[in-house]
Amino acid sequence: MKTTKKLTRFIALAMAMILCLFTLAGCAGSGGNNGGSSQNSGEETAAASDANTETVTDAESKPADSGEKVKIGMIWYGNTDAMGGTFYSWANHAAEVLNVELVWKLGSYTTADELTDCENLISAGCQGVYFVPMDTAANLQLGNACKDAGVYWATSNRQIADESVLTACEANPYFVARVYDNSYDVCKEMVKVLADQGIKKVCMLSGDPTDAMMVDRTKGFEDGCSEYGVEILATSQIVSGDASANVDSVNNFLTLYPNMEGILAVSGTAGVGEAIITALDASGREKGSVKVAAFDTFEGNQQAFEAGWLAASCGGYTSECLISLLALISTVRSGSGTGEVMALSLSPLLITSAEEMDIFSQYVDNPEIQLYSDETIQSLAGDGVTIEDYQKVLDDWSIDYVKQAAGIE
Amino acid sequence: MREQMKKMVPVAGLVIMFLLFAFTTDGKFLTRVNLQNLIIQSAITMVAAVGTAFVMAHNNLDFSLGGACALSCVLSYLIAGQNLPLFFILCMVFGIVCGLFSALLHIKGQIPAFMAGMCLMFAGRGVAQSVAANTNMLMVGAASLNNIWFFLLVLLVVVVLGFLIFNYTKVGKYQKLIGTNPKATELSGINVNAYKTIAFAISGATIGIAACLTVIRSASIIGNTGLNLETNVLLALSLGGISITGGSATKMRSAIIGTLIFFILNNGLTLWGLNPDYVDIVKAVFFLLTVTISIDRSQYDMIA
Known part of the structure; x- marks a missing residue:
């Protein structure tokens, strides 16, 4: 028993020594380039921004075509x-x-x-x-x-x-490419779809004001409304992940603005799209009497298009x-x-019909x-x-x- | 003899894994940069695990880690902003406050510690997500400390201090005593609640340090800061062979060995380029094997 304990300690000690040895050997050579661990995020990034002319050397020497x-x-x-x-x-x-x-x-x-x-x-x-x-x-x-x-x-x-x-x-x-969604233009297009259907008064579910993507979408809706002569009656911020709060927002729109003809939503994901359609279904209004334009696709959007609630969606x-x-x-x-x-x-992708939604589900997100x-x-x-x-x-x-x-x- | 062999499993597992990856990755595992990365990557979990070992020694679980980490970061940012020294100090303070709050709920409120920790975890995560939704908490300056020397220094200080306090002071020894037999400990005149509170405070302090390290790695605070910290720490401690029921069998080395196993396995599987569909399966099998062989089953004797 004593021998085993000694053996355990010996292995532990040997292991610790090996790790220390490698670590110290590694640290000893870490004066310059730190490989994967970024040493220079703060001040050095500022310096890097002044060094636009810096040429790529390390990667050039890599045998990409070897x-x-x-x-x-x-x-x-x-x-x-x-x-x-x-x-x-x-x-x-x-x-x-x-x-x-x-x-x-x-x-x-x-x-x-x-x-x-x-x-x-x-x-x-x-x-x-x-x-x-x-x-x-x-x-x-x-x-x-x-x-x-x-x-x-x-x-x-x-x-x-x-x-x-x-x-x-x-x-x-070494930064090659960044691709981002052009949400702004699509949101304007979605407002145009509503305007083409004769919608003049809408309420809007806006997004987190600190999220650049959400700000873009909200701005796209706002600018689209002023460009196509659509009035925004009221705005309420989407509560992410809380479907009942979003249902409440839509119910408030329906109660306070009986002349509302459409709803703009910066996002239909995380239960928001479902919450809007659920609230409309339960409102007692005639199907399709309120048109929805919601960013992102969501569960049940095919039926929402067929029922006439959903007029525009986008994704992909x-x-x-x-x-x-x-x-x-x-x-x-x-x-x-x-x-x-x-x-x-x-x-x-701008989706404006049940048929397009079907194509999207079958061929894009597949x-x-x-x-x-x-x-x-x-x-x-x-x-x-x-x-x-x-x-x-x-x-x-x-x-x-x-x-x-x-x-x- | 059999028990001694069992205790060797985590160490043996670590050695075998180290050698396995050393010989099967064309030398990639043993490169300077990779070993440095391993130390930096494991630091956050290891620091938090050292503090959690104190709580586990007296037979409790601290589930607040991730939420408390996020809460410490957010509250410190709201007060200190980009002032790094103040931010770090406040992280420690709020970490300790979180630990004391868990202790308060557990001791005065008679709530099981893991439930108290869970409440704090959810509350902390909720606060962090609410604040992050309205505040851009970039900490670009903190990233300048993301280097091996800083992480190594913090690790050494925390591990050595943790080891000394755990093994050579009343604070550590009494935790194990409480874990072995709380009634007997109380009857022998030891203030059990006071020592439990100290354990939670130590755990809170290490959460505070882990929060600082997390911000250094992330250069920002978001709603998900510290996500899964509690799971990683408890898994690491289990892999290190810690006694889940606390007591004298609890060893500080579990925190170190377990964390290294956890991160070396993750690193090695990436170096192998294993199909992502199989990574979790391989991890699960390895974890299950290690824990099955090394776990202390004495606590289940009564159930049988």
């Missing part, structure tokens, strides 16, 4: 819902077509966890890292980790809300994820960045369907692809494109 498979790290929220599963499928298909290896890290919802994933992916030998930033600071932290390691990075689905962070990120020579962001990834692969393959961040935007051909994928990951080429593909993203790609008459 016959070895390009390895890309993918930090993604999950592959179990429609959008998550669709992009997971699209990205894996693209990787197969392009002979690229993808290393996935799924399920990180904080910047600290995303940073851990990013550091591990860099250690795993990834030459590029793609991620959806969980918040604005994630761009800075993960960007610095990539910069320190000489690894390219690209993002999608999120704007960078803070100017100083945006400046610092744009000065990062998978293309921007794919384009961001292809731009990253292209840069890693060529081994040199352009020195400029590609800032691209995507207008989500992991089984590949809407981009192998030739298109090849061409967008090759040499000499310009920012205009990528933007054109994003601009072409529409229900008509989906129909054509899916072979629907």
Whole structure:
């Protein structure tokens, strides 16, 4: 028994010594570049923003074309819902077509966890890292980790809300592309759809005023209303995750503004869309007497279109994820960045009928369907692809494109 | 002999895993940067685990960790803003206050500690999400401390202090005594409630430090700050072979060994490039094996 105890202690001591030895050896050489751990987020990012002329050296020296498979790290929220599963499928298909290896890290919802994933992916030998930033600071932290390691990075689905962070990120020579949703224009279009149906008085469910994406959507609705002569009678902020509070908001609209003809909602996810339709169904009003334009798709929207409540909806962001990834692969393959961040935007799909909603459900948010051909994928990951080429593909993203790609008459 | 062998499992598991990844990742695991990353990545959980071990030693569970971490960050930010030294001090203070609040609910309110902790977890998360919805809490300046030296220093101080207090002072020894037999401890003239309160305060202090480290890693505070901290810490402690029922079998080394196992496994599986569909399954199998072999089953004897 005593011998075993001694053995335990010996192993523990040996283990501790090995770890200390490696750590000290590692720390001794950490004076300069700290690899995955970003030492320089604060002051150095400011310095970096002044160094726009900095050239990419580490990545240039990497043997991207040495016959070895390009390895890309993918930090993604999950592959179990429609959008998550669709992009997971699209990205894996693209990787197969392009002979690229993808290393996935799924399920990180904080910047600290995303940073851990990013550091591990860099250690795993990834030459590029793609991620959806969980918040604005994630761009800075993960960007610095990539910069320190000489690894390219690209993002999608999120704007960078803070100017100083945006400046610092744009000065990062390894930042390849950022693609974000052009919510503003789509919201204006949604108001136009209502105005074309003769709607003149609406109430609005607005979004979190500190969320850049929500601010864009709210502004789009407001500007659309003033452009198309629609009056906003009242505004109430969406309570995220609290369906009953949102039902209350709609009921208040119905009670206080009997002349209300439409409802604008900056988001239909997280139970908001369902709450609006539930409140309208229970209101006793004639079906279709109030028209709803809600951003994002939600459960039961097909029936809401058929019942006449829903007049406009939008969704479909998978293309921007794919384009961001292809731009990253292209840069890693060529081994040199352009020195400029590609800032691209995507207008989500505008859905205005039950038929379009059906097409959306069947062909857009469906992991089984590949809407981009192998030739298109090849061409967008090759040499000499310009920012205009990528933007054109994003601009072409529409229900008509989906129909054509899916072979629907 | 068998019991001694069981106690070796977490250490042996750590050694085997270390060697396995060292020999199967083409040297990627043993690179300087990767080892530094491992230390930095495990610091937040390890620091919180050291404090939680005090609470577990007297046979309680602290579930407040993630929520208390978020609450400390948010309240400190609202008072200190971008003033880093003040922010760090306030994080510690609010962490301790959270610990004392859990102790108050548990001792004075006669509420099971894990329930008190859960309430604090939900309350903290709720406050953090509400404030984050209306306030942009960027802490870009904090990110300048995201380096190996700072994290190593904090880890050394917390682990060494935790080890010394746990093993060589009344505060630590009495926690184990309370965990072994609270009635006997009380009858021997020891103020059980006072020592339990101290344990929660220590746990709160480590939550405060973990909150500081989280902000340094994230460069911001959001509604999800500190998400899953309690799960990670309890899992790490279990992997380290801690006695769930507390008492003299509780060892501080569980916090260190368990946390390293947790993060080395996560790191190694990424280096292997394992299919993401299998990562959680592999982790579950490994965790189950380790805990099944090493767990102290004496507490289940009565049930059988």
